Amino acid sequence: MNPDPPPSDRSDENAVFVRSAVEQYQAQLLRYATRLLRDPDRARDAVQDTFVRLLAQAPSAVDGHLAEWLFTVCRNRVFDVHRKESRMKQLSEGAAERVVAAEPRPGAGLEAEETHAAVLRLIDRLPPNQQEVIRLKFQNGFSYKEISRITQLSVTNVGFLIHTAVKALRRQWTDESPDSVWTGQRKEIAP
Secondary structure (H helix, E strand, O other): OOOOHHHHHHHHHHHHHHHHHHHHHHHHHHHHHHHHOOOOOHHHHHHHHHHHHHHOOOOOHHHHOOHEEEEEEHHHHHHHHHHHHOOOOOOOOHHHHHHOOOOOOOOHHHHHHHHHHHHHHHHHOOOOOHHHHHHHHHHOOOOOHHHHHHHHOOOHHHHHOOOOOHHHHHHHHHHOOOOOOOOOOOOOOOO
């Protein structure tokens, strides 16, 4: 017979589990919540609430799908904030990328930074539902099935939104003026 561990052992195990989850997912959740809320302070609150709710969960209840669970809870918390606060402050351009990450951003050179900024500006032009699935797929690396569970959309709808968004981004990228977008090499202006 194997009795349940004493409550103090379970709370220590849960604390270690939550600490590990914070270290692994906090930066990703902050970026995600900041993009949805457009306010880093409210995003931090939503992420903090997400981890507080994780404290109440037994590690076995989220085992194997922790990332999905965290992003779903965070997303729901963001929607709660949206419902409570009808007016939102707009972040100045690029402020979401300045949200503190766990590690310092490596210097990739001015050209790469300009390309990255241009792509983010293009993503910001997409409808909110396309922005969300694009960020979950390409910034956080979730599969269509995981995105489906997080957003409560069908896998087919997720695929359609990603396809439509990528097609729109590709079209916008080629339509941009030569001086405003970098593609690894500066586009040539015809004489």
